[in-house]
Amino acid sequence: MGTTNYVGAFIRVAEDCPVAVAEVPAETKRPTVAFVQYRLVSKHPYEFTSDDVLFEVHAIRHEIAPEDRDRARAEFFAKPQACLRTSPLGKRYGWGIHHDAGGRVALVPLGSEQYDALAADRSLRQLRAMRSRRA
Structure with missing residues (x-):
């Protein structure tokens, strides 16, 4: 099983992100990944790892079903x-993603002092x- 987790890392927004300050993704009839x-x-800041977030989004x-999650998680990370x-949070909506020393993640809004501090x-x-898009 591979992992998507980072430890002690900060994912800044994409260079071509269209917003100058973070936006909350809109709620739609079928919830989007964002x-x-x-x-x-x-x-739940600093409660879940990247792997946890990605699988939970997939499961939702x-x-x-909760009783099928262990098997489904193994299948999900088999690839x-x-x-x-x-x-899309970092690509389109202006959210940085901080991975702490334990690999747990939190969102940091572009345009905030916390974002600037973590980016530096x-x-x-x-x-x-x-x-x-390509450069």
Whole structure:
């Protein structure tokens, strides 16, 4: 089983992110990946790892029953998965993602003092969310 977890890292927003300050993804009839990730991580900062978030979004969107989650998680991570650098939160909505020393994640809004401080912190591995378009 592979992992998407980072430890002591900060994923800054993508270079081509269209917003100057973070936006909350809109709630829709069928929840989007962005909305589910935002709701999960914003309500539980530093509680889940990247792997936990990615699988939980998959489980919610595919309506996987709680009793089937262990098997489904093993199947989900049996194939390589994209990390949170591909999250629409960092690509489109202006949210940085901080991974603490335990690999747990929290959202940090672009335009905040906390975002600027984490982006300048050289003790953290500095990454960028993936661009939406080629350069």
